[in-house]
Amino acid sequence: MTHIGPESRIEIPFMGRWHYSRAEMIADGIVHAVGIVLAIAAGSALLALAAFHAGPGEYIAAAFYVVSLLTVLSVSLAYNLWPVSPAKWILRRFDHAAIYLLIAATYTPFLAQLDSSPLAVSMIVLVWVTAAIGIAIKVLLPGRFDRLAVVFYLAIGWSGIVLVEPLVQTLPTRSIALIVAGGIVYSCGVIFFAWKGLRFHNALWHGFVVTGAGLHLAAMVDCLVINRL
Numbered sequence: 001m002t003h004i005g006p007e008s009r010i011e012i013p014f015m016g017r018w019h020y021s022r023a024e025m026i027a028d029g030i031v032h033a034v035g036i037v038l039a040i041a042a043g044s045a046l047l048a049l050a051a052f053h054a055g056p057g058e059y060i061a062a063a064f065y066v067v068s069l070l071t072v073l074s075v076s077l078a079y080n081l082w083p084v085s086p087a088k089w090i091l092r093r094f095d096h097a098a099i100y101l102l103i104a105a106t107y108t109p110f111l112a113q114l115d116s117s118p119l120a121v122s123m124i125v126l127v128w129v130t131a132a133i134g135i136a137i138k139v140l141l142p143g144r145f146d147r148l149a150v151v152f153y154l155a156i157g158w159s160g161i162v163l164v165e166p167l168v169q170t171l172p173t174r175s176i177a178l179i180v181a182g183g184i185v186y187s188c189g190v191i192f193f194a195w196k197g198l199r200f201h202n203a204l205w206h207g208f209v210v211t212g213a214g215l216h217l218a219a220m221v222d223c224l225v226i227n228r229l
Helices: 022-050 056-081 086-111 119-140 146-157 159-170 173-194 201-224
Strands: none
Touching (some): 022 056, 022 201, 056 201, 086 146, 086 159, 086 201, 146 159, 146 173, 173 201
């Protein structure tokens, strides 16, 4: 038998963070599976119905949201259920980077409707540039600025408040309520994301993500389809 000395072992950063029980892993897998199934069903319904009511730019933005949501959930499922190994550390980069993608993709369908606001295009560019910077940091500098990244996620997520007036004037009241509710759910979920000592904290956090994403998808259905019937 070949002896593997300490010098030949591959160091896996943050290995202790991944010590979850079998029950926690199963619960997290179920949450992800439910989220993916719902995203496929609800996303397909949104795109099928929006094809008759949304403009080309709005439709592309909505389609990108659905694709981004499925990407985030799929990458997160792979990362969180992957056995502890160097490959898991690589998946972690893309899992955390994908959060920025989802935030930017969530904003775009709503901002695309603010044709009369001169700040709308600037806001879309700002959100995507900021998200691109966040993605680059997560992919190229893994494990760095993790605590700061949480603040960055929240800051980008709530940055749309600067356009609250044109959003309220343009979007239906129900859509605004769903958008705000989704933002609150995401923000509350961060508590469980950071609460590493709580059992099932990962499943709870991802449950909040699925719920928040669902509320935002419902807002898109409301403003792109229901409000235009």
